[in-house]
Amino acid sequence: MSNSTVTPNSKKWAIVAAGVGLVYVLLRHRHSIWGTLRRIPRHRANTMEQAHIEVISSLHQTRSIVNQLKEHSRHFKVLGFDCEWITVGGSRRPVALLQLSSHQGLCALFRLCCMKQIPKDLRDLLEDEDLIKVGVAPQDDAMKLSHDFGVGVASTFDLRYMAVMAGHPAEGLGKLSKTHLDFQLDKSWRLACSNWEAPQLTAAQLNYAAYDALAAVAIFKKLSYDLQRQQFWDWRSLKSDDLHPQIEPFLDVSYSAGFTQNLSRGAGADSGFHTLTAKAKQRKPKKQQQQCRNLGTQSKAFYDNCLLQAPDGELLCTIDRSKAAWYLTQNLGTQISEQPFTVRLNFEPAGRAVGDVGRYYQTPKENQCVVCGRRDAYLRKNVVPREYRKHFPTVMKSHSSHDILLLCPNCHQTSNISDHKIRSKLATICEAPLANGDGVTQYHCDQQIRSIKSAGRALLHQRERIPSEKVAQLEKAVLDYYKEETEISEELLKKAANLDYRVENDDYCQHGKKVVQMYCDKFGGLVELERLWREHFLNVMRPRFLPQLWNVNHNADRLEVRASEGRVTNEDLAVAGLDRSVIDLKDSMKT
Incomplete structure (x- = not known):
């Protein structure tokens, strides 16, 4: 047989081999090829x-x-x-x-x-x-x-x-x-x-x-x-x-001011600002360490995903290890298994898992940034900031884990900065000034009274060290203030030294409290305030790794379930912006 003879089958196999080789090369070097393509100008x-x-x-x-x-x-x-x-x-x-x-x-x-x-x-x-x-x-x-x-x-x-x-x-x-x-x-x-x-x-x-x-x-x-x-x-x-x-x-937010204001806010009002790292913690690049250098770290995962069961074995929800241990130490539950760590209650719970709301709490949660998926470092983010949530009625703030999501430090900072514009809009529409507004201090300082207080303390404790001309000026100021007095006495100076120069601000309002009150009274209830913050988070951060069944109407759905079971008052429903008659109508249509 001649060396130049090539059968159709050998051609076919050569083409297949070349194709397989090309696919291998593309897969093997896909990142560098993708990077090159991305660099096409x-x-x-x-x-x-x-x-x-x-x-x-x-x-x-x-x-x-x-x-x-x-x-x-x-x-x-x-x-x-x-x-x-x-x-x-x-x-x-x-x-x-x-x-x-x-x-x-x-x-x-x-x-x-x-x-x-x-x-x-x-x-x-x-x-x-x-x-x-x-x-x-x-x-x-x-x-x-x-x-x-x-x-x-x-x-x-x-x-x-x-x-x-x-x-x-x-x-x-x-x-x-x-x-x-x-x-x-x-x-x-x-x-x-x-x-x-x-x-x-x-x-x-x-x-x-x-x-x-x-x-x-x-x-x-x-x-x-x-x-x-x-x-x-x-x-x-x-x-x-x-x-x-x-x-x-x-837009129109200074970069340096945005990070400074919102990092300080995040450390207090927003989220507790605890950094959590996975057990297999990796070293961050130097620049990233510098950017997040003010954030403390903890060496444990946030979600333990332990299981909590009803007495009949029905799954109620996932909980963390410390909560599971508390049920055991209080003799309220019995450990069923180690992997996964499961506790079965010894009493009938107030409610069971119902619908998507219940399934959300039953679903295990991933220890990763919900935006970018990063797993080596994350922070707790309150989607509805605590400065508003703390003024909610108990029924709406007792189960707020739905709005506590994990973000990596970079995404957390970005999200905090984006919150500033929503706060500013709320400050305007609710007439609730922020920390740089006029009505945020509870007391004004009366400078005249403050000067009299200072004069009284100086004359009481430092008279020997003050020039006589200055002593005369201070005494005259005190007597001019206390017009009914004709001479300086120790009792009068003590009275002046103990003056309270703080004057209550009639325009004072706490931003978060005022916003919550306005939504209760005028803007459709607190479920609308929750929806505003959740939609803002979705629009700005575009999270790709949200927990399953997470949705903007979560609390409204949860309250409807509770209302159908008779576990929420009409007053709480009204504050939330829900109508019991509508809920009852929905229940009747289901049955």
């Missing part, structure tokens, strides 16, 4: 490589460029945003240059120092809430424009929020560009501090200014693909509207 096309820079120095040039920016932003409503100015003698001059760039590579450089005012078309563009203006610390630039030209820049968004949401370090614009675009921005201090009011800007200045804004919108696109988690074969065009629910809570 679809997020940079028409943004960095095909940049088109337009310099606008007069009012009549503005309209055409603004219309182009609007046209480019019709489907992808994002603009890169930045400003430049100069400092003379330690004082900042008004903003000299405003940079706006579209995702198609157009960057408009508006020389405000030449125009002296912002044209109406440009003002409308900046004030358009539907157009997101992205950058690093864009709120600072927006404040400068507001101060210098009286324009309000709406919907600013700090790219560092998006980096954290996508699981990346929060870095400056230069590092973000290098990391996510593989594009090196020129961050020379000589250019940054150059004369932006010069009659003619140099090419280096124009490129420096333009590429900052162009990089901002390109980074947004790249991180958008990370958040959308598109498969490599999915080449649908990206729409900013798809991401809007996730980023909306961070």
